[in-house]
Amino acid sequence: xxxxxxxxxxxxxxxxxxxxxxxxxxxxxxxxxxxxxxxxxxxxxxxxxxxxxxxxxxxxxxxxxxxxxxxxxxxxxxxxxxxxxxxxxxxxxxxxxxxxxxxxxxxxxxxxxxxxxxxxxxxxxxxxxxxxxxxxxxxxxxxxxxxxxxxxxxxxxxxxxxxxxxxxxxxxxxxxxxxxxxxxxxxxxxxxxxxxxxxxxxxxxxxxxxxxxxxxxxxxxxxxxxxxxxxxxxxxxxxxxxxxxxxxxxxxxxxxxxxxxxxxxxxxxxxxxxxxxxxxxxxxxxxxxxxxxxxxxxxxxxxxxxxxxxxxxxxxxxxxxxxxxxxxxxxxxxxxxxxxxxxxxxxxxxxxxxxxxxxxxxxxxxxxxxxxxxxxxxxxxxxxxxxxxxxxxxxxxxxxxxxxxxxxxxxxxxxxxxxxxxxxxxxxxxxxxxxxxxxxxxxxx
Ligand code: ATP
Ligand code: MG
Numbered sequence: 001x002x003x004x005x006x007x008x009x010x011x012x013x014x015x016x017x018x019x020x021x022x023x024x025x026x027x028x029x030x031x032x033x034x035x036x037x038x039x040x041x042x043x044x045x046x047x048x049x050x051x052x053x054x055x056x057x058x059x060x061x062x063x064x065x066x067x068x069x070x071x072x073x074x075x076x077x078x079x080x081x082x083x084x085x086x087x088x089x090x091x092x093x094x095x096x097x098x099x100x101x102x103x104x105x106x107x108x109x110x111x112x113x114x115x116x117x118x119x120x121x122x123x124x125x126x127x128x129x130x131x132x133x134x135x136x137x138x139x140x141x142x143x144x145x146x147x148x149x150x151x152x153x154x155x156x157x158x159x160x161x162x163x164x165x166x167x168x169x170x171x172x173x174x175x176x177x178x179x180x181x182x183x184x185x186x187x188x189x190x191x192x193x194x195x196x197x198x199x200x201x202x203x204x205x206x207x208x209x210x211x212x213x214x215x216x217x218x219x220x221x222x223x224x225x226x227x228x229x230x231x232x233x234x235x236x237x238x239x240x241x242x243x244x245x246x247x248x249x250x251x252x253x254x255x256x257x258x259x260x261x262x263x264x265x266x267x268x269x270x271x272x273x274x275x276x277x278x279x280x281x282x283x284x285x286x287x288x289x290x291x292x293x294x295x296x297x298x299x300x301x302x303x304x305x306x307x308x309x310x311x312x313x314x315x316x317x318x319x320x321x322x323x324x325x326x327x328x329x330x331x332x333x334x335x336x337x338x339x340x341x342x343x344x345x346x347x348x349x350x351x352x353x354x355x356x357x358x359x360x361x362x363x364x365x366x367x368x369x370x371x372x373x374x375x376x377x378x379x380x381x382x383x384x385x386x387x388x389x390x391x392x393x394x395x396x397x398x399x400x401x402x403x404x405x406x407x408x409x410x411x412x413x414x415x416x417x418x419x420x421x422x423x424x425x426x427x428x429x430x431x432x433x434x435x436x437x438x439x440x441x442x443x444x445x
Contacts, residue, residue, distance in 0.1 A: 011139055011143075013164050014166070014168070017158075021168075023154055027056050028052070029100065031097040031102055032067065034097075035067050037156060038079055039079065039156075044070055045069055046068075047154055047162070048154040049150075051066065052066060052154075053161065054149050054150060060203075065102055066102075066103045066104075066105065067104045068106075069105075069106060070137075080093075082096045083104075088131065090108075106135050109134040109136030109141075110143055127187040128189065138164075144179075145179060146189075146192050149167045149171045149176065149177075152168065152171075174205045175205060176196055176207045176211060177211050178192065182210055190221035191229065193215050194222070196211060197250055200249060201245040201246040216254040230344040231347070235298055237250065238286070239298060243283035243284075243286050244284045247279065258343070260305055262308070262309040262336065263309060266309060274397050278304065278307065278394070278396075282304030286300070302350060309340075310329070313328075314328045314329050325362045329358055330355075333359070334355075337354065337355070353386065361391065364378065369404060388408055391405050
């Protein structure tokens, strides 16, 4: 018998009856209930699992509802007209109800961690799971999940919660604990390190010490994760309302340096602490906007996170190569973005507005605090608002003159400020010569 089989044999599923847990059908989305009932009525097992059960148990509103079943993906598809099968690494059924998607996953089996061999439809690479489509029982499914608190199963058949991994106790204690051997679980999927930090920040939980200890020394394994997956994870980490707290923990566990290496290095070598304050300010403002239900865009946040690299390279190009500011900004933003996407992908729909935010910075400096015509024209720029917000952040940490930011604030209120005596730009360089016309906002690439 392998260790894992022994583990399953020894498994004491703890069944918590409806009267002893707080999950009510009234709090589960109608669509998730519809999926659960239809699976059950077709003779399959159907459980709500993952964040839905965890967050409801904590009295929080879940972000989405995940369903686990013994029905195969094709069998799920046959039950729902509005169902699509997705994924290669994990084959999943997505049941669509307008904007809401209920994710239905078939119970997955465990695999022997000692072997790199392909068995069924599992593929391993250097201990990492790259494909995992061998189906199993609900017990096996529970053990291959990441954290104990993510492994609680709400059973639609009798409304009980089945707890295979002592998740309820950890939920009560506020602990994030990996199921099984932490090192092996991180090796199988290094993104679990990011998930640990994400849930800790989101729920205000502590990462249990054995689950926390290996993270700094295993953080470099993130280098093997595809850039597109890391982009998705970064959004969940930094754009879910607890960005500032999450950032601090990412830095603490040495994970941030594998996501944003240049930024991390520049933060560490910045003796004035401007960059850490700048990124914190950007994250706090994003968190604030999310709390107020205002729209947020990854372009703004990514622009902020890459700004230290852009700013330093721009300054270098101006000082050493004598480039004009607009040109230096073009080159520096291209360099910073192309360097960054080697680690974390940035889709074009975000990198283009990022460039616009950057390229508008010198223009806001040049045409701010001057007679109004050109400033007026900038107000109509589709990216003006983002660029202005960006300037406010810069001013907040002393990376741009506060009086310039204030001028733009007043100017938008219709007060055309007279030019004060001092230097309009107020930046580090005093270049008054206007560069030859260059298209400042890129359209292509
Ligand atoms: P939220 O949706 O609030 O971000 P969640 O826990 O539901 O949190 P999902 O990414 O939706 O997270 O995943 C659903 C469930 O699938 C998780 O709760 C966990 O049980 C399992 N899971 C997700 N990703 C992994 C992973 N990398 N390794 C093991 N189990 C995972
Ligand atoms: Mg979820």
